[in-house]
Amino acid sequence: MLLNLLEETRYEKIPVKIYDNDALASRDVAARIATIIRQKQAEGKPAVLGLATGISPIKVYRELIRLHREEGLSFNNVVTFNLDEYYPIQPDAGQSYVRFMKEQLFDHVDIDMGNVNIPDGRLAEKDVPAFCLAYEQKINSYGGIDVQLLGIGRTGHIGFNEPGSAPNSGTRLVTLNELTRRDASKDFGGKENVPTKAITMGIGTIYKAREIILLAWSGKKAAIIRKAVEGEQTSDVPATYLQGSANVQFVTDTEAAAALTRFDTPWLVKDCVWSDTLIKKAVIWLAGRVDKPILKLTEADYNNNGMAQLATAFGPVYHINISIFNQLQHTITGWPGGKPSADDSQRPERAEPAIKRSIVFSPHPDDDVISMGGTFIRLADQGHEVHVAYQTSGNTAVWDEEVLRYIEFAMDFARSQGQDATYLEDLYSSMSAFFKSKQPNQSDTEAIRTVKGLVRKGEAIAGARLAGLPDPRIHFMDLPFYDRSKFDKNVSYEDDITQTMQLLREVKPQQIFTAGDFADPHGTHKVCFEIILEAFNRLRGMGEAWTKDCWIWLYRGAWHEFEIHEIEMAVPLSPQEVIRKRLAIFKHQSQKDVPVFPGDDAREFWVRAEQRTQETARMYNKLGLAEYEAIEAFVRWKFND
Incomplete structure (x- = not known):
């Protein structure tokens, strides 16, 4: 031992x-x-x-x-x-x-x-x-x-x-x-x-x-x-x-x-118990290491890179290669809501019901289009009943000067209509004074938070409309934890969970798309996911019938992508869809050029999104799959029971 x-x-x-x-x-x-x-x-x-x-x-x-x-x-x-x-x-x-x-x-x-x-x-x-x-x-x-x-x-x-x-x-x-x-x-x-x-x-x-x-x-x-x-x-x-x-x-x-190494590439240090997942990971790793498509991997490649045990136990290696190649090919679908009347035994999503109720949960008001904008558009174009739910206001990520710009616009508009702008003028003065004395990390006043939230709400509506959603299917949750956490470190999420349960009951989705990007440096994505999961689990526990037929798909966004071996649904995008997705992201003007919280990456969010999905497509192509303009990737959430 x-x-x-x-x-x-x-x-x-x-x-x-x-x-x-x-x-x-x-x-x-x-x-x-x-x-x-x-x-x-x-x-x-x-x-x-x-x-x-x-x-x-x-x-x-x-x-x-x-x-x-x-x-x-x-x-x-x-x-x-x-x-x-x-x-x-x-x-x-x-x-x-x-x-x-x-x-x-x-x-x-x-x-x-x-x-x-x-x-x-x-x-x-x-x-x-x-x-x-x-x-x-x-x-x-x-x-x-x-x-x-x-x-x-x-x-x-x-x-x-x-x-x-x-x-x-x-x-x-x-x-x-x-x-x-x-x-x-x-x-x-x-x-x-x-x-x-x-x-x-x-x-x-x-x-x-x-x-x-x-x-x-x-x-x-x-x-x-x-x-x-x-x-x-x-x-x-x-x-x-x-x-x-x-x-x-x-x-x-x-x-x-x-x-x-003992966890990431265990075949390099020990004999492995070769599960299907580990075999898939190892073969994809090997293809990258020797820079070959999967179907060109040889027994020598396996033996020279610590995978002789796999070749011996499950070979000949060409059979292993074909199996992994087919698994990757089966992740690719142009029908993220399922292809109607098709054999779905080798597809990532169910064929029926042909028209699904889908809900896209977006932790911030732009995560939906940044992370899965092409899939969002595809679902709407293919006739599914798509809803989007913006979980937080995102008001933290708006520059202070933007607030004054919008108030100035409101004052000018009021005056142009012959209306009294006194209230707006007083508000403008108080906000200007606050910003001049504002200390680092000081929370904004309620009025300022409201304006910043409205800025992002308007942008989100524009982006969702461009994706093809009617207004009644655009939901702004404004979950309380987001603002509450600015003032209290001991935050309860009970009302956030209750509100999420109410929306899920209202929509009764067959598909839930939610952020699985827990590398978000501010932690909001992880909190939002845990709220959804708790709400859904409570509804399952109550025996609500629709929960038995609902699948949860995780997406990732501006921070990093799933590993290729993890991907269970890969939605390829055409060049035209990439441009349409870009335009939807552009609707979030407050986040363009220099966002308040850019993270480590100096690129704009739309550039990150395009290059990330193009890199996923390139990696699929290097493994021997078809060449696409871009690919958005998803992993299905697995319940323990």
């Missing part, structure tokens, strides 16, 4: 402990910390903890709070040193790590705040070097850190040790990477408001801790975890320097570990 595990993990240069989910992992990590605290208490010594901020350690802190409240874990002997802090920043600022640590841990346990150490973002820059030296000396005065918690950024940074950091670096002032600042932009109300610098413990400081635990959750971290664990040590990925420590462990959920 041990030999098998060693073989399976031979690419991994850091031990990785993988859990089904972050809650289980966080409980175990908190238990390890609690054990250290109690051992030190028994010895009459302080427990010295190195603490991290961000999403990754939050559930660890919640479990430590529970252990304090319910099991008597005391923090009266605990000394803490935080990894980092933005510079400059005031400790009471909403983005300050001082405030974060108080809210997430310190205010809820019996720690002596005199034992809490966090880099000081208020210092004059000339005083920072002396502070950093004193920080190091204070850590050393306690004999070093007993256990150091870490997260990992997408640049591979630990603490704020960005690419280029030296492995022996100490606590110091650093300049933040552009990607790090983009990732923080939502918290600060725009990248321009994110500090350009930070004070951070160095890699050398972290390295000296007696135990180092790096936490990583979700598929967003999968790529960087693979680089950190399996890559060569390099300053380009600072976390790789942890490979030299005998005291480090990465703790992840299954999604964050998914890109490790």
Whole structure:
């Protein structure tokens, strides 16, 4: 068993402990910390903890709070040193790590705040070097850190040790990477408001801790975890320097570990149990690796690339090739609502009913046309009863100056009609004054949010009409969680779920299309999907008959596409449909040119959408399938029962 595990993990240069989910992992990590605290208490010594901020350690802190409240874990002997802090920043600022640590841990346990150490973002820059030296000396005065918690950024940074950091670096002032600042932009109300610098413990400081635990959750971290664990040590990925420590462990959920070789391409490290899905993934991977169409793969290709076991167990390889080629071919359909009166045994959608009720859920007011605009148009053109439901107002993603422009238009129109524009003039003045004094990340007034929401509503209506929908089938849900979450971190989704249930009952769809693009950097897509799924599951549980005949299709949008082996329905688009989809996206004028939240990608949304679907078509063609202008891809949601 041990030999098998060693073989399976031979690419991994850091031990990785993988859990089904972050809650289980966080409980175990908190238990390890609690054990250290109690051992030190028994010895009459302080427990010295190195603490991290961000999403990754939050559930660890919640479990430590529970252990304090319910099991008597005391923090009266605990000394803490935080990894980092933005510079400059005031400790009471909403983005300050001082405030974060108080809210997430310190205010809820019996720690002596005199034992809490966090880099000081208020210092004059000339005083920072002396502070950093004193920080190091204070850590050393306690004999070093007993256990150091870490997260990992997408640049591979630990603490704020960005690419280029030296492995022996100490606590110091650093300049933040552009990607790090983009990732923080939502918290600060725009990248321009994110500090350009930070004070951070160095890699050398972290390295000296007696135990180092790096936490990583979700598929967003999968790529960087693979680089950190399996890559060569390099300053380009600072976390790789942890490979030299005998005291480090990465703790992840299954999604964050998914890109490790033993999970992503397991045939390279072990004998596999060859499921249909794994065979499909492996053959497509092989075709890409040797740059051949699937039907031209040879036994030598299999044997020379770690797939001899597959060839032996299921060969001859040409039979495997034909099987996978046919599976891919069967995903392609010009009839996303099903082809009437056709044999649907090899098609992704059912032939009957010939005319389906379909509902496209769009988390933001433009996700529908960006992500599946061609399919949306095709469904309407083929006569299906298509509905679109815009789940949130999207008011966060409208520039402030756009609000004033629309109010100016309303004032001018009112005056041109001889009407009193006093109310609008007063509104304009109050909004102008608000914008002049608006602080980074400050929530807009209700009136401003309303105008921004109306801007996006008008654009969404124009886009849906261009796709071929009559107005009664255009639904604006304006789910409450979206605005509520701007003011309250503890958001209930019950009314969002209830509202979604009502719409589903009204439409009784045979098809639901919903965003499965959980790489959305702001998290709205994932929340919207979970609301739909909970609403649908409740209706299923109530025995509503229509739910038995309803299929849920996931689409992805501006952030990334499904892998080819995952795709279950591929809808090819003609050149004319690509242009029509582009025009529908253009209706969202507030998102053109420079959107408020562009993410990492500088391309406009319509360019991303076109190039993404063209790349999917190109990949199908390289595998030996027909050449199309573009392909939109979908995966069907599977219920456990």
